[in-house]
Amino acid sequence: YVLTQLPSLSVSPGQTARITCSGHALSKQYAYWYRQKPGQAPVLVISKDTERPSGIPERLSGSSAGTIVTLTISGVQAEDEGDYYCQSTDSSGTLVVFGGGTKLTVL
Amino acid sequence: QVQLQESGPGLVKPSQTLSLTCSVSGGSISSADYYWSWIRQSPGKGLEWIGYIYYSGGTYYNPSLKSRAVLSIDLSMSHFSLKLTSVTAADTAVYYCARLKASGGLSLVANFDFWGQGTLVSVSS
Numbered sequence: 001y002v003l004t005q006l007p008s009l010s011v012s013p014g015q016t017a018r019i020t021c022s023g024h025a026l027s028k029q030y031a032y033w034y035r036q037k038p039g040q041a042p043v044l045v046i047s048k049d050t051e052r053p054s055g056i057p058e059r060l061s062g063s064s065a066g067t068i069v070t071l072t073i074s075g076v077q078a079e080d081e082g083d084y085y086c087q088s089t090d091s092s093g094t095l096v097v098f099g100g101g102t103k104l105t106v107l
Numbered sequence: 108q109v110q111l112q113e114s115g116p117g118l119v120k121p122s123q124t125l126s127l128t129c130s131v132s133g134g135s136i137s138s139a140d141y142y143w144s145w146i147r148q149s150p151g152k153g154l155e156w157i158g159y160i161y162y163s164g165g166t167y168y169n170p171s172l173k174s175r176a177v178l179s180i181d182l183s184m185s186h187f188s189l190k191l192t193s194v195t196a197a198d199t200a201v202y203y204c205a206r207l208k209a210s211g212g213l214s215l216v217a218n219f220d221f222w223g224q225g226t227l228v229s230v231s232s
Contacts, residue, residue, distance in 0.1 A: 030210075032218040034154075041203055041222035042154065048217070085154055093214030094167050096144070096156040096207070 001025060001090040003099035010105040017073040019102045021086030024067050029088045031069040033062060036083045036101075045084075046071055073104075081106045109134035111204050111223035118229050119198075125191040125228055129204030134221075136185045137162045142207040142216055143180065143187045147200040148225075155200075159207050159216065160187055167215075194230045201225040 003023040011017045021031060031049050034042035044053055046062035049069055059074045073080050086099040115127035129143070136143065144159035158168035160178040168176050172191070180187040191198060203225045210217040 089214045098154040101153040
């Protein structure tokens with residue numbers, strides 16, 4: 001089972017970044033989003049498709065439509081730069097899968 | 108605050124077995140609410156889930172590893188371990204241990220909420 005993400009995205013400060021993740025089981029299973037900065041472990045930024053964990057800025061939001069989930073970052077700031085990974089499970093709900101990651105560059 | 112710390116050799120020879128341990132502190136490794144997992148990241152690449160284990164010893168593995176990975180757990184020592192057999196250069200990666208939340212819904216598991224700092228393991232002769 002595969003989750004598909006575009007490898008890279010570049011946006012200017014203040015613009016909106018939309019990072020997508022597609023997979024056939026996403027219509028059934030929740031997706032989670034992580035941000036990873038160089039040399040660091042990933043950090044959860046969106047849970048259960050749309051929930052924002054404590055401490056995550058309101059400009060980050062998640063949405064789901066069928067087999068595609070989207071992480072939206074409004075008013076992108078330099079600190080948002082990093083690699084973003086979606087994570088979910090297969091249709092059985094037992095095997096974990098990560099998307100290939102999207103490198104967000106703030107111009 | 109839960110903390111996880113990986114430990115083990117940083118260099119393993121090809122065809123040998125990679126062995127890592129993750130020590131858990133600040134929380135109970137016997138909790139029914141969590142699974143304990145290994146994830147790796149090859150240099151410059153994305154995250155790859157290896158497997159997870161429950162306090163009862165039940166395990167699930169990434170099929171792509173073709174049965175080379177074995178996870179175990181030691182409740183008395185509050186740690187869990189990974190053994191990866193017949194390693195090659197392709198197994199060179201930063202290995203993370205992480206806590207995986209159990210899910211009450213359609214899925215057995217949810218998200219990773221706490222991670223170790225990661226440890227680089229190189230496979231080379």
